[in-house]
Amino acid sequence: MSILFKDRVAIPEIRGTKFDKSIYMKKHFLSSLIAGILLIGTMPVKAWGPTGHRVIGEIASFYLSPKAQLGIRAIIGNETLAMISNWPDLIRSDTTGQYKSTSPWHYLDFPGHCSHTEFESLLAAAHGENLYSQIEAMSKELKDPKTPAARKRFALSFLVHLLGDLHQPLHVGRDEDLGGNKIQVTWFDQPTNLHRVWDEHLIDFQQYSYTEYANILNRVATKADVKDIQAGRLQDWLWESHLLSDKVYDRTKNGDKLSYRYNYLFVDDLNAQLLKGGVRLAKVLNEIFK
Numbered sequence: 001m002s003i004l005f006k007d008r009v010a011i012p013e014i015r016g017t018k019f020d021k022s023i024y025m026k027k028h029f030l031s032s033l034i035a036g037i038l039l040i041g042t043m044p045v046k047a048w049g050p051t052g053h054r055v056i057g058e059i060a061s062f063y064l065s066p067k068a069q070l071g072i073r074a075i076i077g078n079e080t081l082a083m084i085s086n087w088p089d090l091i092r093s094d095t096t097g098q099y100k101s102t103s104p105w106h107y108l109d110f111p112g113h114c115s116h117t118e119f120e121s122l123l124a125a126a127h128g129e130n131l132y133s134q135i136e137a138m139s140k141e142l143k144d145p146k147t148p149a150a151r152k153r154f155a156l157s158f159l160v161h162l163l164g165d166l167h168q169p170l171h172v173g174r175d176e177d178l179g180g181n182k183i184q185v186t187w188f189d190q191p192t193n194l195h196r197v198w199d200e201h202l203i204d205f206q207q208y209s210y211t212e213y214a215n216i217l218n219r220v221a222t223k224a225d226v227k228d229i230q231a232g233r234l235q236d237w238l239w240e241s242h243l244l245s246d247k248v249y250d251r252t253k254n255g256d257k258l259s260y261r262y263n264y265l266f267v268d269d270l271n272a273q274l275l276k277g278g279v280r281l282a283k284v285l286n287e288i289f290k
């Protein structure tokens with residue numbers, strides 16, 4: 001169950017190049033380099049676990065336009081969005097190095113409790129490949145009729161996955177603790193970290209299969225909810241997830257023993273994020289396959 005993916009751990013040089021240095025780079029480079037080296041290879045980290053990504057892919061499939069359904073079928077045949085949603089994590093175990101550059105695509109960090117204005121300027125100044133840039137890049141490749149079939153499949157799989165990561169608040173969390181990876185907690189007495197609680201423990205605790213989960217979340221979403229959720233730009237969705245990460249950080253500290261009460265505190269946020277991820281993924285896909 002615990003697969004040692006290095007989802008959020010990129011080398012500090014890559015992590016440090018995301019924002020304009022004059023705005024963001026205040027931290028001590030050497031200490032973060034050493035901390036980074038110590039963390040790489042020792043920490044179990046990944047993205048929304050397989051269930052979370054599948055739920056989001058499955059929910060999206062309920063809201064696809066006929067054109068989007070056709071466009072997707074042309075790329076993945078009888079496979080579903082849920083089925084291709086975890087591939088970007090699986091390729092972390094590839095040993096050829098061909099996918100190495102995709103490691104920083106899964107997240108984008110911001111300082112805690114930054115203002116909306118500060119957030120927007122940091123986002124605009126973000127450079128290098130990251131969660132934000134790659135959602136846009138994958139959308140562009142899918143729209144381009146000249147993109148080869150194999151690359152379209154790659155882009156679709158990443159798009160489904162990254163729209164999911166965008167809604168895991170700790171993928172839009174803070175750099176200093178690697179999105180909660182350095183915050184050690186227990187989950188029902190099992191040692192883990194905050195990032196993993198959100199990737200999988202909370203989801204697994206609900207004890208639904210991904211199809212059950214997608215169906216129950218979908219049942220309670222009204223047409224008006226869907227319209228509200230789909231409003232706004234990608235930047236607004238990132239901001240919303242980052243705001244949720246502030247709430248998560250405020251309520252979870254290093255050494256916390258998490259169990260029933262934590263689920264009670266956050267299950268509504270968790271469900272809202274999964275629903276939003278799916279419904280917004282559908283919006284992005286419907287726009288691509290117009």
Ligand SMILES: [Zn+2]
Nearest residue numbers: 007047106165
């Ligand atoms: Zn990921």
